Amino acid sequence: xxxxxxxxxxxxxxxxxxxxxxxxxxxxxxxxxxxxxxxxxxxxxxxxxxxxxxxxxxxxxxxxxxxxxxxxxxxxxxxxxxxxxxxxxxxxx
Numbered sequence: 324x325x326x327x328x329x330x331x332x333x334x335x336x337x338x339x340x341x342x343x344x345x346x347x348x349x350x351x352x353x354x355x356x357x358x359x360x361x362x363x364x365x366x367x368x369x370x371x372x373x374x375x376x377x378x379x380x381x382x383x384x385x386x387x388x389x390x391x392x393x394x395x396x397x398x399x400x401x402x403x404x405x406x407x408x409x410x411x412x413x414x415x416x
Contacts, residue, residue: 326410338383339352345376348363350391352412353398359385360387361389362390364391
């Protein structure tokens with residue numbers, strides 16, 4: 324099967340540590356459109372994490388920030404458009 328990226332969960336550990344240390348609880352990580360993608364239960368939590376963390380001058384946290392529902396819609400759209408499967412690492416929370 325062809326995937327949109329080949330990053331392992333271990334490749335996201337530094338970013339996940341920063342996000343968790345800031346008090347947020349991501350539920351999944353991926354990569355979409357060549358950018359790291361962080362997924363949260365809700366759009367509100369994703370937006371709050373984005374506003375607090377992406378502006379913290381840490382280039383590791385640049386990327387896409389989604390609530391679960393919008394992320395799942397985006398995955399379906401990307402898979403339909405590209406014909407490749409989006410590799411998602413769901414986290415144990």
